[in-house]
Amino acid sequence: MLKKLILFGILTLSLCTQAQEEKILKLPNFDKPLFHYGFYLGGNNNGYKIGYKPSGFSNAEIEVTSSIGFNVGLIADLRLHNNINLRFEPGLMSNTKTLRFNHIPGTENVNIREVGATFLHLPLIFKFSTNRLNNIRPYVLGGASYDHNFSSNERNNDDNFAGEFRTTTSNFMYEVGIGVDFYLSYFKFSPSIRGVFAINNELVRDNKTPSQWTDPIDFLGTRGVFLHLSFE
Template sequence: MHNLLRQQKSRLIRLASVSILLIASLRSVAQRELYLPNHDDKKYYLGIALMYNTSRFNLSHHPGFLGQDSVQVVDPENAGGFGLAGIHTLRLNHRFEIRAIFPQLLFSYKNLTYHLKTPDPMKEEQKVMTKKVESILLGFPVHLKFRSDRIDNFRVYMFAGGKFEYDLTSNSTARRAEDLIKLKKYDLGVEAGIGFNFYFPVFILSPEIKISNGLMNVHSRDANLKYSSTIDKLQSRMIIFSLIFEG
């Protein structure tokens, strides 16, 4: 009987301890300061984004690829880049917002690796040649955002939309382009992603990740160039991670 009473007493002490900790936790949550409580009343607000991207080409071979004997394989590869953007957000209601990103400046790198059957030593070619395709993209994405309820100083949102891009370094008109992959100036695409709002006393920090896919063929094909003639279509594929600061 004595052991039974001691066990019950021990259980009551543990239960009381857990209850005290739970009540203390609930009180601390209830007393947590709500930052920027009037921000949801803003009809329009601004932000700035710091971005890192990893991008590649979605490649389609030209029908004449199998009939030539200089290039055996063409492989697109991922490469990293960075960017900056201005954020303009218009609130429609409690759940939905329209967001325009302008200006968006992305420094993007996409590599193509060629496996050559007969390298030309006069041109310092090797069996495996990597062509680095660099782009400076001036973009204008527009998104429709869907927001969850705010939980204290935290919120989740999802978005989808489209984009227009202009390549400031387009070399589609270059004449001496034997070693170049020439790209067109314009591209249209679709984007979708998810983000998280963390509210602080004077700003909102939003880590965000999105998929950005180009819809147009940006390859300016030249049938007379070895590195270009084997390719029919090049479409941009990009994953962008952003840190957005809004106020």
């Protein structure tokens, strides 16, 4: 995550320098309407934060590996103030996570679970922007979201004893981020980098106990970073 932040900072600084050299003010009236709309694309790298609790399984350790996923969605923006906007950004997020239970001996059928997920992501975001400087405008943002997991197997009667690691269908997240608006000739381009963090516990415990897969887990929640490219 640190490498991504550094890379994003370098790219943003470079684009800001180029934008400040441009003296022609583009889209001068873009921020005046009360409402405007757009869409976004992006990628994510979401894993799990895992908290442990005492159980009958000593030295419990679960290793999480995540693959790069994608985001796509729409933007509805309401101007509350010259420097404050309220945004609704419904979209789809997809990614896959692999859990390796290092405290469980055996084959991959026993100690590895793959968790694929496609979410309906419904965030409500406050965007706090600086005053515009030529054709750039840095901002920070923060908000909360409801995520519906279409790939959830919460109601599946099969659990880890049958090879199924189950997670909840309905989840709540909060997210924070930074970005920059670039005013171009025909549209506004806004790259941002965001962190997303689960509020609720997403773990569905196994039907039987003791369970070497779920008994050691106290909390399991999404934690990740995603690159957000919006076009407005």
